[in-house]
Amino acid sequence: MWLMRAAYVVALGVVVAGLVHIGSLLGVPRVATQGPYERLARLDTEGRFALLPDTGDKVDLLPFRDPAFVTAACRYDLAKGPVVLRAELPATYGALTVHSRLGQPFYLLTDKAARDGRVEVKIFANEEQATAEEEAAPDDAPQLRIVSPTPTGFALVRLFTPGESAREGLRAIASRAGCSSPSGSKVNP
């Protein structure tokens, strides 16, 4: 009788533990304060690409970031309208990735997709906006239109440095990348 009751209590505990586990796991991203999006807030990345430092205190802003790459980041908010990303990607290997609010990359352009060494892409908040743009697009609007799964997110420009002597030049190229709303101030060429 006593053993039966103990077994019952343990069984109940294990079943509820499963529910607690699932609930808390799904809650982790919502309460996390050190996700990649939050970490990038420490740089001034609203509306422009900011270079991540390669030396010094802030070098670990994003953990496990590949030291052989020069990285620039931009956080976007589609509530203010669509955002245009423009980047130069040298043929030594460069990539432009667009990440959702929780950090999952959902779009990638490498230097293989670049035209004249450049890529540009416009991010929309929903399918309707993207379709409307398609019908009434000015000639110089970016040809690539993507829809972000989350209203906010971030983009990374990552350029491979084949040698230390190339680092400064690549940092200059990465810092020229543009990330802005077309209706706002002048977009970087």
Next chain:
Amino acid sequence: MRLVIGALVALTLAASLGLGATWWTVANGLPVSGLRIGVWKAEPDIGTLDADPYEVAQTARSGEAPISYGDGLAFTATTDDEGRLLDSSCDYELQGDLPPVRLWTLSPFSADGRRRNPARADVALTSASAVRRAGAPLSIALSPRARPGNWLPLEGEGRFVLRLTLYDTTLGTPLERANPTALLSLRRGACG
């Protein structure tokens, strides 16, 4: 009274087991998931929108921006071939062949992803700087002291992890995942 005690015990058990399981899996990942090749472990799905809740929570906790699946695959090694944790005071030798990739990079990090020496920028060995000998497998020496050939300096003290990132590889595709080619072996040499 016994009912109350029973309920309390069950709830305490549930809370500690459930939260403990969350804490452990978020910190270490699911023990059975991912792609393991020798000592190297990668999570190919973490760089896609199909990431499962464990991988999403892992990203939120570590703060790492995962590289896209089409971009490459990041492998981490925490132990040598014999299962001993990697230690900065030891020499290590990596040997083997890499699958076809456009470029690869190898760099040591602390267990939580920090650089070993924040004062230096050139802390990675890459396919652009590594020397290959014709007809011989790739060989890399990891040591606190200078070595001939491909040498990746080990700085700092205590435990470290190795990150091998393969860019533009087919290794993460479902076909390759089922039958992965071998990666570098990781043999420990002298310590101290």
